[in-house]
Amino acid sequence: SRPTAFAAVDLGATSGRVIVGRVGRDSLDLDEVHRFDNTPVQLPTGLHWDILRLYQASLEGLRRAERKADIASIGIDSWAVDYGLLDASGALLGNPFHYRDPRTGPFVAKVWAQVGAAELYRITGLQHLPFNTVFQLAAEAGSARLAAARSLLMIPDLLTYWLTGARGAEATNASTTGLFDATARAWSAELIEGIGLDPRLLPAIRLPGERAGTLLPSARAATGLPATTPVVAVASHDTASAVAAVPAADGPSFAYISCGTWSLVGLELDAPVLSEDSRAANFTNELGIDGTVRYLRNVMGLWLLSETQRTWRVQGRDIPLRDLLARAAQAEPLAALVNPDAPEFLAPGDMPARIAAFCARTGQTPPGTPGAVVRCILESLALAHRQTVRQAAELAGRDVEVIHLVGGGSRNELLCQLTADATGLPVVAGPTEATALGNILVQARARGLVDDRASMRRLVAATQQLRTYRPAGDQRPWTAAAARVGLG
Numbered sequence: 287s288r289p290t291a292f293a294a295v296d297l298g299a300t301s302g303r304v305i306v307g308r309v310g311r312d313s314l315d316l317d318e319v320h321r322f323d324n325t326p327v328q329l330p331t332g333l334h335w336d337i338l339r340l341y342q343a344s345l346e347g348l349r350r351a352e353r354k355a356d357i358a359s360i361g362i363d364s365w366a367v368d369y370g371l372l373d374a375s376g377a378l379l380g381n382p383f384h385y386r387d388p389r390t391g392p393f394v395a396k397v398w399a400q401v402g403a404a405e406l407y408r409i410t411g412l413q414h415l416p417f418n419t420v421f422q423l424a425a426e427a428g429s430a431r432l433a434a435a436r437s438l439l440m441i442p443d444l445l446t447y448w449l450t451g452a453r454g455a456e457a458t459n460a461s462t463t464g465l466f467d468a469t470a471r472a473w474s475a476e477l478i479e480g481i482g483l484d485p486r487l488l489p490a491i492r493l494p495g496e497r498a499g500t501l502l503p504s505a506r507a508a509t510g511l512p513a514t515t516p517v518v519a520v521a522s523h524d525t526a527s528a529v530a531a532v533p534a535a536d537g538p539s540f541a542y543i544s545c546g547t548w549s550l551v552g553l554e555l556d557a558p559v560l561s562e563d564s565r566a567a568n569f570t571n572e573l574g575i576d577g578t579v580r581y582l583r584n585v586m587g588l589w590l591l592s593e594t595q596r597t598w599r600v601q602g603r604d605i606p607l608r609d610l611l612a613r614a615a616q617a618e619p620l621a622a623l624v625n626p627d628a629p630e631f632l633a634p635g636d637m638p639a640r641i642a643a644f645c646a647r648t649g650q651t652p653p654g655t656p657g658a659v660v661r662c663i664l665e666s667l668a669l670a671h672r673q674t675v676r677q678a679a680e681l682a683g684r685d686v687e688v689i690h691l692v693g694g695g696s697r698n699e700l701l702c703q704l705t706a707d708a709t710g711l712p713v714v715a716g717p718t719e720a721t722a723l724g725n726i727l728v729q730a731r732a733r734g735l736v737d738d739r740a741s742m743r744r745l746v747a748a749t750q751q752l753r754t755y756r757p758a759g760d761q762r763p764w765t766a767a768a769a770r771v772g773l774g
């Protein structure tokens with residue numbers, strides 16, 4: 287029989303894409319029909335997403351998808367934690383904030399005074415990040431916008447609402463808010479009321495695979511797709527979609543690194559780990575498909591490199607990535623290192639200067655050439671990968687035999703090799719478009735074309751290009767380097 291085509295709208299922090307995925311019994315092909323930049327806008331109120339532009343580009347992508355294939359359904363995923371607020375008429379109140387906007391800092395203490403950091407973790411199992419939805423909402427408390435709000439929709443749920451008119455809260459993304467009970471797998475009324483929010487703001491939970499709705503006339507006109515085209519709730523948190531498409535075999539225990547703007551590093555578990563040790567190590571228990579737990583920690587990721595490149599470009603030094611990576615490969619190993627998760631690397635800005643300041647502060651000679659700066663970033667990420675995989679395994683009581691590195695970062699050969707070297711584990715790199723694959727496979731499963739998680743992963747492993755990096759060289763310099771920057 288002929289393959290069935292699905293459309294995935296996948297919005298990342300720096301770019302978005304619309305991909306047509308064709309799923310057959312033994313085949314899985316992706317066809318990128320639209321790719322666009324995602325450029326946030328600095329307004330007097332703070333850093334915001336250009337949400338209408340993202341919606342417009344998604345519609346344009348769906349229009350191109352319609353011309354390419356008979357689209358069986360649509361799925362939408364994006365980054366986590368951010369949201370739009372709707373008023374009583376269903377209109378969007380202002381532009382959603384970008385999670386890198388620094389306004390939430392002072393409100394962390396306020397929430398901890400209301401519910402307590404330990405209690406927050408006991409209920410939500412969520413890692414502490416200053417931009418978690420709960421802190422963003424605390425920063426809005428008492429504002430006219432929040433007073434006028436009748437619904438809170440996470441970004442993919444907001445676009446789903448614009449396409450279909452149906453409101454819901456997809457579970458994997460809801461699990462990143464800090465308002466979701468990791469054990470009950472439902473909104474936590476206790477927390478929501480504890481921080482003074484009206485529980486009616488939060489719509490009913492939808493599970494990945496459930497149908498959200500069909501296209502409104504406005505969406506139909508913009509895309510040319512039939513009115514009956516379903517929008518399916520996928521694992522709408524991009525990281526959850528990526529983990530769903532990790533091409534791991536059933537057998538050996540695997541860790542994953544979903545590597546793009548962030549490196550999301552961890553394990554897939556059946557139940558949350560809510561221990562005090564886990565909280566101290568700041569591991570998160572976010573939801574995956576089929577009730578799985580994504581036990582992981584955020585590592586700053588290739589954001590450090592993309593901001594470095596952007597800074598150099600602004601300064602008139604536009605060095606292509608290929609050249610930078612070639613120079614980094616030749617630079618002196620383990621000469622200068624940073625802790626990529628140091629708070630000063632979170633906000634947009636001059637990363638080379640911040641890296642130099644970090645090195646100076648910690649008694650290291652700052653990297654002097656672009657190649658050395660990039661080497662510093664990639665080795666520091668490899669060390670953070672190593673620390674996080676080891677801690678996850680220890681805290682969850684599991685052995686890890688292989689690391690699957692998926693996402694855009696899997697194209698970075700140097701980073702893959704350094705991660706293998708630092709961890710002493712084989713790194714299976716790919717697929718690059720894991721998130722879109724996970725999005726499409728959940729839709730295919732909802733249609734009965736694939737049956738379970740294991741067969742989804744087998745199909746990815748059998749059809750996508752993967753490359754294995756074996757650890758080389760001596761572990762000892764990595765161990766010494768890790769101790770130097772507190773990543774041991």
Ligand code: LRH
Nearest residue numbers: 364365366367524525548
């Ligand atoms: C990656 C990601 C990550 C979140 C961050 C806000 O795109 O979804 O899982 O922590 O964005």
